[in-house]
Amino acid sequence: MLEMKKPSVLIVEDEEDIRELIIIILESYFDLDFIEASNSQEGISRLEGGVEPTIIFCDYNMPGGNGDQVFKFNKDHANVPFILISTDSPSDHHELAGFYEINKGNEYIEKPFDSERIVQNIGQFLSNEQVEKIEFQRISINRVQKYNRQNEALYLRLSENKFVKIIDKGSPLSDSELQKYRDKSVEFFFLEKEAHKRMLQGSLKKMIKKIAGANNKNELIQIQFESVVEIQNAVKSLGVDEVSIELADKITESVMNEVSQVSKIETLAKELNADINTYKSSLAHIINYLSAGFCEHYDCPKEDTVKTLIKASIFCNISLDDDGLASFCHLSKDVLSLLEFEDRKIVKDHIKKSVKILNEGENQIKDVSKIIECHHEKPDGSGHPKGLNSRSLTPIQCAFILIHDFADVIIREKNPDDISALKIFEKLGEKYTINNFEQPYLALKKALE
Numbered sequence: 489m490l491e492m493k494k495p496s497v498l499i500v501e502d503e504e505d506i507r508e509l510i511i512i513i514l515e516s517y518f519d520l521d522f523i524e525a526s527n528s529q530e531g532i533s534r535l536e537g538g539v540e541p542t543i544i545f546c547d548y549n550m551p552g553g554n555g556d557q558v559f560k561f562n563k564d565h566a567n568v569p570f571i572l573i574s575t576d577s578p579s580d581h582h583e584l585a586g587f588y589e590i591n592k593g594n595e596y597i598e599k600p601f602d603s604e605r606i607v608q609n610i611g612q613f614l615s616n617e618q619v620e621k622i623e624f625q626r627i628s629i630n631r632v633q634k635y636n637r638q639n640e641a642l643y644l645r646l647s648e649n650k651f652v653k654i655i656d657k658g659s660p661l662s663d664s665e666l667q668k669y670r671d672k673s674v675e676f677f678f679l680e681k682e683a684h685k686r687m688l689q690g691s692l693k694k695m696i697k698k699i700a701g702a703n704n705k706n707e708l709i710q711i712q713f714e715s716v717v718e719i720q721n722a723v724k725s726l727g728v729d730e731v732s733i734e735l736a737d738k739i740t741e742s743v744m745n746e747v748s749q750v751s752k753i754e755t756l757a758k759e760l761n762a763d764i765n766t767y768k769s770s771l772a773h774i775i776n777y778l779s780a781g782f783c784e785h786y787d788c789p790k791e792d793t794v795k796t797l798i799k800a801s802i803f804c805n806i807s808l809d810d811d812g813l814a815s816f817c818h819l820s821k822d823v824l825s826l827l828e829f830e831d832r833k834i835v836k837d838h839i840k841k842s843v844k845i846l847n848e849g850e851n852q853i854k855d856v857s858k859i860i861e862c863h864h865e866k867p868d869g870s871g872h873p874k875g876l877n878s879r880s881l882t883p884i885q886c887a888f889i890l891i892h893d894f895a896d897v898i899i900r901e902k903n904p905d906d907i908s909a910l911k912i913f914e915k916l917g918e919k920y921t922i923n924n925f926e927q928p929y930l931a932l933k934k935a936l937e
């Protein structure tokens with residue numbers, strides 16, 4: 489009988505650790521062959537040499553030639569699904585024009601990535617038999633020493649559903665023991681699901697720090713805006729009109745007057761207004777202008793809704809002192825779970841604390857509280873604190889999340905002169921267009937035409 493050829497994955501990535509991490513994630517679920525390349529040229533050589541991967545995972549920024557070279561070669565030849573794993577999105581580079589159209593399987597996974605996205609992505613290209621459905625997850629015998637640093641318990645697979653423990657938790661695996669299993673042609677050890685998850689988290693954590701740069705969260709983001717005028721110009725260039733800018737300024741002023749009745753809040757709100765060159769302040773200003781533009785095209789009592797959204801933007805992060813951490817909050821629940829305990833607690837608690845500060849001010853704030861409670865939820869349920877999704881969030885909550893996440897993309901843009909609304913919508917992706925996000929999405933799109 490002819491043996492069925494295993495599906496294979498080409499991984500083009502200059503960081504060896506990241507390459508291996510992708511492999512560890514994939515091989516714990518799927519029976520695959522892996523072809524590794526440490527730069528674009530090597531990736532292309534492998535393809536020219538006749539390897540026929542089922543799918544390509546490729547980084548963008550690599551020394552000696554970026555990922556677009558592999559993208560182009562693949563497009564002109566086998567055109568297999570191309571998964572860009574990078575801090576840059578396809579819309580950041582004109583070389584990747586038509587990224588999603590060229591092959592419907594093309595996908596973008598932002599770094600630092602969560603393992604589930606990688607798994608979901610490839611799962612759809614494999615047949616059912618190729619997907620492991622067992623309670624244990626495996627790791628190659630060649631990688632176990634490097635990655636199982638916490639010395640999780642290891643198992644061997646005896647038959648389809650039978651596993652036997654060979655190393656207890658806490659006991660390191662010696663070279664000679666490892667060799668013993670190599671001699672018996674053992675290819676994989678198995679870990680209990682939770683242990684495997686812990687092992688991956690340890691490795692992802694290292695990767696996050698690498699991406700955040702110099703282990704310092706405050707260096708993660710460089711705020712581009714020095715003044716309110718610069719922010720106004722940026723939102724104008726995206727399509728927000730003069731009338732909306734004036735309306736946003738007027739309502740912001742009235743909100744600030746209201747809060748000046750409460751001395752503690754006044755100080756906090758003033759701080760937010762004073763220093764534009766912070767993540768929190770830039771974010772609030774951008775949200776305010778976008779909200780006014782948005783309400784022009786959304787079926788709602790205009791001034792009241794603008795006021796509700798502006799209040800939510802001023803108060804949503806008011807309890808967060810650490811601006812570097814504020815810029816971390818948009819990350820998915822999975823990635824946040826990798827932060828240090830203290831930082832994670834601050835991120836988690838800022839939502840409740842902000843609502844509390846808001847409540848000290850006035851009574852008629854139910855709408856605003858409800859929005860702030862959800863401002864880090866995501867359409868696909870990957871947000872926090874509750875993991876709500878586009879069906880369970882109300883339209884007004886969806887509107888704020890959309891505008892908030894849209895503003896976050898603007899702040900992260902490395903070349904502010906280069907941004908367009910279209911690119912930002914593309915970056916946010918399809919998930920912001922469905923269910924209760926649909927109407928807000930159409931209204932914001934209209935405002936930025």
Ligand SMILES: [Fe+2]
Pocket residue numbers: 804805817838863864
């Ligand atoms: Fe927040």
